[in-house]
Amino acid sequence: MSASSEYLPPEYYLEKLVAFDTISHRSNLQLVDWLCEILKKHHLTPHRIVSKDGQKASVFVTIGEPQGDSRNAGIGLSGHTDVVPVKDQPWTSDPFRLRLDDGRLYGRGTADMKGFLACMLASIPYFKNAKRSSPIHLLFSYDEEIGCTGVRPMIEKLGVTLPKPRIVIVGEPTAMRVVDAHKGIRSFITQVQGLEAHSSTPQKGINAIMLAADLITGLAQQAQALQQSEGNHRFDPPYSTVHVGTISGGTAQNIIPRYCQFRWECRLLPGHDGQNILASFEQRCEAHRKTIKKMAPGADIRTRAVHHVPAFGACDNSEAIALALSCSQQTQTFAVSYGTEAGLFERAGCACVVCGPGDIAQAHKPDEYIEKAELEKCMAFLRRLATYELSDKLHPPYPLPA
Ligand SMILES: [Zn+2]
Numbered sequence: 001m002s003a004s005s006e007y008l009p010p011e012y013y014l015e016k017l018v019a020f021d022t023i024s025h026r027s028n029l030q031l032v033d034w035l036c037e038i039l040k041k042h043h044l045t046p047h048r049i050v051s052k053d054g055q056k057a058s059v060f061v062t063i064g065e066p067q068g069d070s071r072n073a074g075i076g077l078s079g080h081t082d083v084v085p086v087k088d089q090p091w092t093s094d095p096f097r098l099r100l101d102d103g104r105l106y107g108r109g110t111a112d113m114k115g116f117l118a119c120m121l122a123s124i125p126y127f128k129n130a131k132r133s134s135p136i137h138l139l140f141s142y143d144e145e146i147g148c149t150g151v152r153p154m155i156e157k158l159g160v161t162l163p164k165p166r167i168v169i170v171g172e173p174t175a176m177r178v179v180d181a182h183k184g185i186r187s188f189i190t191q192v193q194g195l196e197a198h199s200s201t202p203q204k205g206i207n208a209i210m211l212a213a214d215l216i217t218g219l220a221q222q223a224q225a226l227q228q229s230e231g232n233h234r235f236d237p238p239y240s241t242v243h244v245g246t247i248s249g250g251t252a253q254n255i256i257p258r259y260c261q262f263r264w265e266c267r268l269l270p271g272h273d274g275q276n277i278l279a280s281f282e283q284r285c286e287a288h289r290k291t292i293k294k295m296a297p298g299a300d301i302r303t304r305a306v307h308h309v310p311a312f313g314a315c316d317n318s319e320a321i322a323l324a325l326s327c328s329q330q331t332q333t334f335a336v337s338y339g340t341e342a343g344l345f346e347r348a349g350c351a352c353v354v355c356g357p358g359d360i361a362q363a364h365k366p367d368e369y370i371e372k373a374e375l376e377k378c379m380a381f382l383r384r385l386a387t388y389e390l391s392d393k394l395h396p397p398y399p400l401p402a
Pocket of ligand 1: 080113172
């Protein structure tokens with residue numbers, strides 16, 4: 001890349017990024033190959049963390065060298081490369097072709113969150129030329145949309161074979177507002193194995209659907225209790241929630257259904273781990289189990305955890321929040337109800353903040369778009385970040401690496 005073409009606008013990168021169909025169940029390796037080429041043209045050394053099946057990869061790259069205090073491991077910018085499906089959504093144009101209309105850039109992932117990735121790439125020359133005393137790391141993950149699973153192997157390597165950023169900015173769409181807390185997510189599949197019978201003799205069977213309905217009623221009661229007992233008004237809604245997303249089962253109207261399964265989730269306020277919700281659900285399952293096992297030994301209720309995205313809540317004097325407020329020239333922080341990778345980075349000992357371009361209201365929708373002005377706001381943020389120096393003093397509760 002010649003010096004004159006180094007400074008490219010984020011739209012240039014966004015157009016390329018959107019063109020890669022990186023819906024979560026597909027490989028992201030074409031995008032990763034392209035990404036690594038760009039990084040190499042900037043004379044950087046990307047590290048790939050390849051998934052077990054070899055179909056996907058995260059990328060970690062460092063700009064600059066740690067100087068002086070080697071504990072000062074710099075600032076990480078993190079974004080996911082995957083996007084949600086477009087199937088059955090009424091798009092008015094090709095979701096994988098960036099379209100500019102009236103100041104808005106349309107395409108799958110423009111808001112969530114290839115817009116931020118584009119700004120990260122467009123900012124590399126600024127980061128390189130800033131003569132910083134601490135490095136900036138770029139982290140590109142996969143499978144965020146299916147439970148933040150792809151970032152985990154990369155996080156395991158931080159402070160081991162990869163440098164551990166002292167601060168991580170997760171660029172999910174917040175319209176460049178500074179988000180210091182979000183809810184956690186735990187999701188489950190419950191399978192009810194009943195006993196088939198003719199519908200004229202329900203007493204001879206175990207109706208898996210009706211049993212599932214009773215379990216769901218229990219979840220609804222728990223949801224209501226949470227609504228009445230919790231009230232953290234930084235969140236909308238101000239309480240933890242429980243919801244059933246899908247249910248399936250049964251064969252025909254005149255057969256007592258043998259099988260039913262449903263998927264459900266809890267969205268938990270920071271500090272609420274959801275264990276009591278699960279325990280009380282299990283209690284209800286156990287009560288049923290005792291009865292149905294007497295009728296049919298094969299009858300059972302099984303619940304399997306699917307995903308756990310930890311909640312995020314920055315500490316009061318978080319230097320990540322101070323940095324984001326300074327670079328965004330804002331004074332207020334916000335909490336959101338959607339999950340991100342921030343809770344995982346926080347658990348790994350990185351001070352975290354969520355701040356990125358675009359509106360979450362546009363994410364996951366047909367005709368997803370990002371305002372061009374949002375990209376410009378993000379670029380201004382990253383240009384300020386390029387010259388933002390971390391203080392020598394580390395803030396609790398982020399201990400120094402040994
Ligand atoms: Zn996202």
